[in-house]
Amino acid sequence: MTTERDIFAALRAALAGVHQGYVENPGLWLDPEREVRTGTPEIVLAEGKSMEQLEESVRLMLAETGRVIVSRLAESQRRHLQAAFPSAVWRHNPGGRTAVISGPEYQRPHSGGRVGVLTAGASDFPAADEARLVAEEMGCSVRLYQDVGVAGLHRLVVPLRELLDWEADVLIVAAGMDGVLPSVVSGLVPLPVIGLPTPVGYGVGGRGEAALLSMLQTCAPGLAVVNIDNGVGAGIAAARVANVAARARGRVQAGVRSDSRGS
Missing domain, CATH: 3.40.50.1970 (Rossmann fold)
Known part of the structure; x- marks a missing residue:
């Protein structure tokens, strides 16, 4: 992650009518630039989402950032996503309620914290x-x-x-x-x-x-x-x-x- 961040870039883009991260159907508006802007990645809450919304959220975040964190993931949702993204790399805690799904080439950052x-x-x-x-x-x-x-x-x-x-x-x-x-x-x-x-x-x-x-x-x-x-x-x-x-x-x-x- 770069330390040279323009924190207002996304706001200016929105005012100019650029809807990055918006998926018209099924009505999602994700924030793939959040990690660049704030150092905090966009985290997709699985709870309450339809399978279609969840799958599209993962698809967009993988395309934009190479990695997506999904929280409160039910077992049925996990199985669906694993079938939808067979080549993705999975990392999740033993309880399975939070998962990291990434592309094969994604490298996790190391900040020294x-x-x-x-x-x-x-x-x-x-x-x-x-x-x-x-x-x-x-x-x-x-x-x-x-x-x-x-x-x-x-x-x-x-x-x-x-x-x-x-x-x-x-x-x-x-x-x-x-x-x-x-x-x-x-x-x-x-x-x-x-x-x-x-x-x-x-x-x-x-x-x-x-x-x-x-x-x-x-x-x-x-x-x-x-x-x-x-x-x-x-x-x-x-x-x-x-x-x-x-x-x-x-x-x-x-x-x-x-x-x-x-x-």
Whole structure:
């Protein structure tokens, strides 16, 4: 991805009547230039789309960018797309709810950003792994540790130390139940922390409401929170932070090399 971005190019094209990404039938208007404009790829939400809309979305994005990310993908939709695009390369998380479909020649970017992901419990893995997949597709390296929640807080020590030694740029912490782990982590580390509430729990608040409210009411100032089960949003937010940090590192390193040559 180029760092020389004209963020208003798409707006000017639309005002001039150029409808890039528009598919008149079945009524789609995709945004293939989003990744160039914002660093965030267009992500196709499969949920609620007809098979025709989904197939055309994938077809257009593959033609324009060589790769498409599809979220909330049902098994029947996955089978349909695999039959429709037999030569495509597939990458998806174990739960299969998010998939990356690319052409054989597509090369994933590498930004140098570093994202750490922690889950409070093993049940929080689907949302956390969705965040991992998205952050990787935005060029980041990701390290994910599972089942380190507050019921056994000693489990957190080694993963957190390893992420700090790795010099992670940002952390995503996924938690259901009482949703406390993001606050604990945010109170310990000098890094941006993104809380990812998950719909895991019992009874009242068991669909993620309790975890979300707990994170929003954190006593650790600075914790940022995405919506319940929004692994895509957490992955994008983390990758944006990490990629900005990576670009800053690159400028510093370039300056050091320049100074050493001049001295």
